[in-house]
């Protein structure tokens with residue numbers, strides 16, 4: 004085993020992801036403890052140039068036509084081969100769609116344990132010790148593993164590192180000619196709806212709103228405030244609000260002046276999308292809901308009581 | 323098309339989570355368990371495929387707490403066959419162990435597609451679907467928001483975030499981690515679930531391989547020590563509403 008810390012360089016449409024720079028920041032801290040170097044793993048097709056400026060000591064570049072876009076099967080095979088050959092202490096992968104798709108496969112293919120949802124990692128008495136988010140962010144787990152590991156890292160866990168000049172090594176990849184997956188298209192949602200990232204005030208509803216008919220309660224308050232209604236994933240998945248209104252990891256990242264979270268538990272995937280709002284007020288009947296750790300003000304009053312009261316009072320003061 | 327949907331019972335997060343005596347896991351004895359919400363989405367996607375073009379849907383689950391209810395629920399919704407992999411899983415099952423048990427089951431099954439929830443709240447050692455794919459050497463795609471039969475395999479829409487999806491084609495058997503079905507999961511009246519229970523018909527076979535190790539040890543679990551906590555507003559709805567208005571006025575976020 005080497006003491007190096009590998010990082011999967013995630014890139015889409017010709018650009019390295021922000022999450023990758025955070026991973027490199029985390030990797031620098033970890034490599035200082037293992038005594039190894041930071042090694043970027045760049046998989047692509049004619050994408051060698053993406054290594055420029057990465058905050059890594061070395062970049063291993065695997066080139067294959069099947070790696071042009073993200074093809075999970077090809078990525079897992081190429082990455083597992085790299086890990087098996089170079090035997091790094093840790094492979095850090097962002098907990099994005101890419102990470103959720105390849106980290107487990109690389110773990111199984113290489114027989115290395117996987118530490119998922121990691122938010123911090125270090126070395127203690129020779130063991131990797133990490134903190135992971137579990138149970139929808141309600142608990143953290145401190146875990147350890149003696150040998151090498153695959154680690155998937157949640158967004159926002161380390162400051163981004165940029166501005167390096169890594170040496171690039173071309174590594175022949177495995178034969179990918181027989182893979183069963185082909186990339187067909189990248190589709191961008193076209194939206195005629197409002198842009199929730201451009202709003203000053205969002206009245207945001209979660210599963211606690213209970214049903215499509217109750218969206219009106221939030222809409223009335225939003226109308227009184229001159230605000231827009233947004234929501235958590237279950238609300239848009241259920242069709243209670245359009246997909247374009249979804250806040251979070253797979254929705255939009257918003258930073259309004261006021262984010263009023265109603266009946267939203269504050270799962271890590273949601274917090275990723277609104278944690279930087281200037282003022283967060285949360286309404287949730289569960290006093291232990293993680294949203295209260297992100298909010299500035301909170302109330303455990305039932306939203307079915309509070310929303311109408313708030314609407315009435317806003318109307319009264321702005322009348 | 324033969325589809326296998328893997329189901330798992332998970333902790334109901336609405337409940338208060340207490341730690342066990344050594345502080346390394348939640349105290350499972352008093353918790354309520356329910357079908358993992360993403361497995362429910364995976365089941366719905368399988369049933370949508372069945373509705374549209376015909377498919378044979380098998381649901382399979384480890385014998386975790388109250389799993390019969392979920393298996394009968396799936397039968398009532400339209401699954402053709404339910405299999406319970408028996409064993410002692412009271413203490414919880416890691417994703418690697420679950421993947422090993424599912425892999426063992428699938429090795430003696432004929433299937434074209436495995437659908438499974440993209441994650442569960444307990445996936446400390448990763449998501450079981452992709453680990454399963456890795457064990458079986460099968461192609462995979464996770465965070466799927468649509469799966470449809472397409473020629474010699476399936477077409478998968480993979481959600482990448484910020485409104486971007488990727489469209490993939492996978493030929494032959496594959497494991498797909500479902501984030502959301504194309505429609506909200508169908509509702510099934512409790513009377514139909516009761517009828518399914520009365521009809522019985524859950525097949526049982528012992529789980530094999532579930533002793534596979536996750537390779538990570540939990541030292542402790544703890545509530546996140548957040549650097550800040552919301553200032554909680556007290557009083558009744560009117561009093562809290564009045565305070566909220568004061569706060570947003572101070573911040574200049576209120577019109578007028």
Ligand SMILES: Cc1cc2nc3c(=O)[nH]c(=O)nc-3n(C[C@H](O)[C@H](O)[C@H](O)COP(=O)(O)OP(=O)(O)OC[C@H]3O[C@@H](n4cnc5c(N)ncnc54)[C@H](O)[C@@H]3O)c2cc1C
Pocket residue numbers: 103208209210211212234235236237238249250251252253254255265266267268269270271272273276286287288289292304305306307440441465501
């Ligand atoms: C790959 C991936 C991507 C994801 N992306 C996103 C994303 O972009 N955005 C997102 O939001 N989620 C996302 N999720 C889902 C996320 O994990 C959570 O499941 C989701 O955020 C939970 O939504 P919620 O808070 O509305 O629902 P729940 O977690 O069910 O919370 C509902 C809350 O409402 C409260 N409540 C109930 N009734 C009332 C009442 N009457 N008054 C007040 N409070 C009440 C409850 O106490 C509870 O805390 C993603 C998940 C995955 C796996």
Ligand SMILES: Nc1ncnc2c1ncn2[C@@H]1O[C@H](COP(=O)(O)O)[C@@H](O)[C@H]1O
Pocket residue numbers: 110111112113114115116418422425456457534535536537
């Ligand atoms: N705990 C584990 N973590 C990661 N991979 C494993 C683990 N146990 C077994 N594997 C791998 O899974 C693959 C299939 O194992 P098996 O099905 O037991 O033959 C092999 O490549 C094993 O190395």
